[in-house]
């Protein structure tokens with residue numbers, strides 16, 4: 058039976074220490090500030106944005122939320138970003154994804170000043186991650202690595218198999234695992250023998266967006282299983298991993314909900330505090 062890696066508990070520990078850091082910054086006249094921009098009315102996105110604003114409030118980060126109508130033009134959205142780029146109260150800007158059809162997501166992300174890109178999606182931050190320079194690391198991948206670190210198991214020399222190759226999760230988490238000296242295999246929809254690939258993994262990171270596609274028979278005994286998937290099936294949240302089956306095999310496993318999800322928001326808070334510190338040369 059696996060040990061659960063509790064994203065909520067780890068998150069509250071990190072948030073507690075961020076709260077103290079924010080208090081100290083505020084006492085020196087520096088309050089970290091985050092602007093959250095959402096376009097349209099996707100209910101899941103609305104929940105995430107609400108949770109981000111609440112998490113900021115809980116630890117003392119100043120936040121502004123912009124809820125823009127789905128009919129907004131790309132030009133208008135870019136103007137909003139320009140405004141936030143030059144607002145000195147705002148250290149971090151995030152545009153909730155996905156954006157409505159007709160808006161070029163990459164163009165919007167590139168408009169955010171790289172120093173305020175607390176999502177770590179800007180091409181400059183992606184490049185810095187690739188070459189090992191200090192930038193902003195995307196929140197979900199950063200959360201995944203922190204969760205693995207807290208198992209106490211070193212990633213060095215381990216075989217990490219990532220399922221999924223998105224710019225938001227699969228690619229950056231693979232680079233981060235490589236930086237931890239893991240041997241990394243990236244699998245995707247065109248991978249032959251996915252079953253065999255996953256079976257070789259010491260650490261499985263599932264970020265594919267298909268409910269419960271990683272079954273227990275694919276998991277090597279004692280593997281660490283990180284489930285990044287958040288799928289709604291019949292009104293219930295399920296991950297990309299069949300939890301019931303996988304927990305029989307794994308040494309450590311993340312649940313859904315309550316695993317990687319809360320860590321995403323915690324890493325956003327951490328990046329926002331970091332953005333404020335960098336602006337102030339701390």
Ligand SMILES: Nc1nc2c(c(=O)[nH]1)N[C@@H](CN(C=O)c1ccc(C(=O)N[C@@H](CCC(=O)O)C(=O)O)cc1)CN2
Pocket residue numbers: 104105151152153154155176196197287294313314315316317318319320321322
């Ligand atoms: N600009 C961004 N857009 C998106 C990101 C992102 O990091 N930046 N990631 C995802 C959505 N996301 C954050 O935005 C996110 C997803 C899930 C959770 C979370 O806490 N999930 C809970 C369940 C919540 C629920 O009931 O729905 C959990 O797993 O326990 C937080 C953030 C795509 N867009």
Ligand SMILES: [Mg+2]
Pocket residue numbers: 150151152166169174175176177178179
């Ligand atoms: Mg961004």
